[in-house]
Amino acid sequence: MDGNAYGIIDLYTMYDATHSIANYLKSNGWSKKKDGQKKAVHHYNNSDAYVHAVFTLAGKL
Secondary structure (H helix, E strand, O other): OOOOOOOOOOOOOHHHHHHHHHHHHHHOOOOOOHHHHHHHHHHHOOOHHHHHHHHHHHHHO
16 A cells, blocks of 8 residues: 555555555454454464464564
8 A cells, every 4th residue: 555645556565555554454353352453364374383483472572
């Protein structure tokens, strides 16, 4: 997604990458509930270990 509204999608810029990731997660079930969040991350990587690692690391930030 063009997060900085420059008319070009460049996933190497923070704004476009952040908006694109958010759009992807929302499109795949992200919600305020932990189950929806895990579903969205699991859709990206179909590995329970990966999902667990993502949420473990996120909890430490």
